[in-house]
Amino acid sequence: VAPSEIVAVVGPSGCGKSTLLRLAAGLDTHYRGEIRVGDQLVCGPHPAVGLVFQEPRxxxxxxxxxxxxxxxxxxxxxxxxxxxxxxxxxxxxxxxxxxxxxxxxxxxxxxxxxxxxxxxxPQVLLLDEPFNALDAFTRMRLQDHLLAAWTRYRPTLLLVTHDLDEAVYLADRVILLGERPGRVIDVIPVAPARPRDRRDPTLAALRVALLEALNLARDSGLVTA
Incomplete structure (x- = not known):
């Protein structure tokens, strides 16, 4: 993930999206390989990494x-x-x-x-479905608050979401995960420049592309209901 890039991760329940964030946050160290923020190895909670949960806590x-x-x-x-x-x-x-x-x-x-x-x-901000429990209007307002904060602080954002509209509105790239063990099915770039218009037909087409990729993965056995 590039510096200051916004990446959304979508996929079915249980595919490992939240686990991915826990790994990136240094909260789970049971894995093979390396996770780095810049040139710094993440071996536990890291001061350069912030995390926003589903609940305010x-x-x-x-x-x-x-x-x-x-x-x-x-x-x-x-x-x-x-x-x-x-x-x-x-x-x-x-x-x-x-x-x-x-x-x-x-x-x-x-x-x-x-x-x-x-x-x-933080250099990296991880968000685990932070607006999932909110009504649609409030969710859209908070998405704009998030973008305003990102513009001010310019962290790298890694966002887990079930909301495809949210993914294409916020992200530079959307990573689609299949059923466990959470393999990457597709990576879809989001081209429209910011600020984006939610009514932009390009965003609607990207949402359709995500749905089609998810349906294709389900038909291929990569995603189960």
């Missing part, structure tokens, strides 16, 4: 700013405060810095989780 007793600051660990002082401020600004939550998680909507809570991952200014 916020601490209910901490306000928004402190939840974001938690991502900095033991880093304190003016520079840490500036990093938190910038991360909240990137997801448009500056006005809610003092709010508790119970006072936030689901979409806002997930934006806090995104800010917490961005606050360390």
């Amino acid at each position: 916020l601490f209910p007793w901490l306000n928004v700013a402190d939840n974001v600051a938690f991502g900095l660990g033991e880093r304190h002082g003016p520079h840490a405060h500036a990093l938190v401020r910038d991360a909240l600004e990137a997801v448009e939550l500056t006005a809610f810095a003092g709010a508790l998680p119970k006072e936030l909507s689901g979409g806002m809570a997930q934006r806090v989780a995104l800010a917490r991952a961005l606050v360390t200014e």
Whole structure:
């Protein structure tokens, strides 16, 4: 994956998409081969790698700013405060810095989780279906928040999603995985320049191409229902 590239990974349940992210995050070390961020070997949780889960996983007793600051660990002082401020600004939550998680909507809570991952200014940001539990309108808004944050921080993004529309709207490339052991069926480049229009017929055609590749894999026995 190239620096600052956005890559989406799609495939049927159980094909290893989330496992792939755990490996990249250094949370699972039972594998053969090497995983590197630049020239640095990933042998465990790595400071250059951020991870956003399917659920926000916020601490209910901490306000928004402190939840974001938690991502900095033991880093304190003016520079840490500036990093938190910038991360909240990137997801448009500056006005809610003092709010508790119970006072936030689901979409806002997930934006806090995104800010917490961005606050360390990671080289690589891993996203495990981060908008899956949200309604369609909120999901689209958060996709745009993610792109705005990516434009500001320019990390490499590796996104796992079941949403083909999300994949073609966000990604530079879409990797389609088949049934376990999770082999790569196809890699489809997404050509339209950003900012993209969701109504662009090119994106609709790419979505159809992904569906056809998935159906072909199912017919060939690479994907099971």
